[in-house]
Amino acid sequence: MAGGPARIVNLFALIELMLLLCTHKSFCVSMTNSKSSIQADKKADVLLPYTSPTASPQPFLPLLAPSPLTPFTNSTIPQLSGLCVLNFTSLTNMLTVTSTDCMAAFAPLLANVVCCPQVEATLVILIGQSSKYTNTLSLNGTTSTHCLSDFEQILVGQGANDSLSKICSVHSSNLTEGSCPVSDVSEFESTVDSPNLLAACEKIDIVNECCQQICQNAILEASRKLAQKAYNLLTLGETHALSDHSSRINDCKSVVLRWLASKLAPSRAKEVLRGLSNCGINKVCPLKFPNLDHVIKGCGGGISNRTECCGSLESYVSHLQRQSFVTNLQALNCAALLGVKLSRANITENVYSQCRVSLKDFSLQVGAQESGCLLPSLPSDVVFDRTTGVSFVCDLNDNIPAPWPASSQLPPSSCNKTAVKIPALPAVASGQTSFDSSDMNSFLYLTVLAALSILI
Incomplete structure (x- = not known):
């Protein structure tokens, strides 16, 4: 790796320069104002080293940041309220994983698939485990406010993003029972078929659960039984009582999940909760689609001008590539959604095939050669090592053409998408221990981006 050490030294110098420059408010303001224009000019951010596609996909653990980022991840002592009943110490390891999944620079990019599901699972497990001593599966309004604040302080102290509540839409009310009429453990177990519930969920089939829906x-069923107790107590008319039926069942689902977390070991509870959350995650496309007029104009009239059509489609997709990492199944949904939108705009020819659009084109772009990274559809975590840096499972070699929809209607379910074979998890990751100069350039760019994200 000729020139590698020199580049690392330059990297330290560059970051130090950024720190010094950002002590001057005017410079940081100008950098902030120019941030959107820089992104608009770039087709995609360079985040990871490029790996050439092969006939046999060989995903790996891409190092998102080398050791120079270590100073930004030092732990600090959080200022806790002292008024929270949750035992954070009992889940020290899980809190560390959560803070790593939600590292400051990467939380917005991994929010939908990695960070927020892990945050939600950790909160559920914290309350579930505490119910062994409090005999309640929820927190009151005042306590929940203190606990959520303490929870965030602990994560931020370990390097997590300080805006997790906003990024993940987590509120203190999420830690209460909401409108569910049952939160007492004894009453819960006398109301639902708890043995059947535990049997259905303690050994969840994480690959097939999303389609079989056993757990x-x-x-x-347990949530409905809990919600029904409210209607048995109500003296109001039936129409009014049923008006909030859906939200009550949803609140009771949170209580049910906490009970499950109290009966399982934290590691198993996390596996179950993350598996269930991914069932919902993989059903939808998390991307926001801007106005399609430019693509419709370029690709209308039966793709009379292929160069113009593909240019407009490429430009449009480049905006999607800046939003976030998506799973392979989410990419499938995104491809279907965009295809349906184009079909409804009278673009009936397969422009994906004409313009060589693949599923990876819907995910955040990585590497010097702009290759999309598809995350696995099964739950995964970010890994931080002080020697090697930050890594997560990412398949850069799996070139799956984006399927053009057969009609102007969205496919009913990912369980029925048998035409495109996508593995639930990439093959065993092949470690990458050395990088050439172009890889180091990608690292250099990424580390500067991460430093600026933290500073600005």
Whole structure:
């Protein structure tokens, strides 16, 4: 790796320069104002080293940041309220994983698939485990406010993003029972078929659960039984009582999940909760689609001008590539959604095939050669090592053409998408221990981006 050490030294110098420059408010303001224009000019951010596609996909753990980022991840002592009943110490390891999944610079990019599901699972497990001593599966309004604040302080102290509540839409009310009429453990177990619930969810089939819904159906049945207790107590008319039926069942689902977390070891509870959350995650496309007029104009009239059509489509997709990392199944949904939008705009020819659009084109772009990174559809975590840096499972070699929709209607379910074979998890990751100069350039660019994200 000729020139590698010199580049690392330059990297330290560059970051130090950025720190010094940002002590001057005017410079930081100008950098902030120019941030959007820089992104608009770039087709995609360079985040990871490029790996050439092969006939046999060989995903790996790409190092998102080398050791120079270590100073930005030092732990600090959080200022806790002292008024929270949750035992954070008992889940020290899980809190560390959560803070790593939500590292300051990467939380917005991994929010939908990695960070927020892990945050939600950790909160559920914290309350579930505490119920062994409090005999309640929820927190009151005042305590929940203190606990959420303490939770965030602990994560931020370990390097997590300081805007997790906003990024993940987590509120203190999410830690209460909401409108569910049952939160007492004894009453819970006398109301639902707890043995059947535990049997259905303690050994969840994380690959097939999303389609077979064995655990999900058991949770739904238990939630309905809990919600029904409210209607048995109500003296109001039936129409009014049923008006909030859906939200009440949803609140009771949170209580059910906490009970499950109290009966399982934290590691198993996390596996179950993250598996269930991914069932919902993989059903939808998380991307926001801007106005399609430019593509419709370029690709209308039967793709009379292929160069113009593909240019407009490429430009449009480049905006999607800046939003976030997506899973392979989410990419499938995104491709279907965009295809349906184009079909409804009278673009009936397969422009994906004409313009060589693949599923990876819907995910955040990585590497010097702009290759999309598809995350696995099964839950995964970010890994931080002080020697090697930050890494997560990412398949850069799996070139799957984006399927053009057969009609102007969205496919009913990912369980029915049998035409495109996508592995639930990439093959065993092949470690990458050395990088050439172009890889180091990608690292250099990424580390500067991360430093600026933290500073600005």
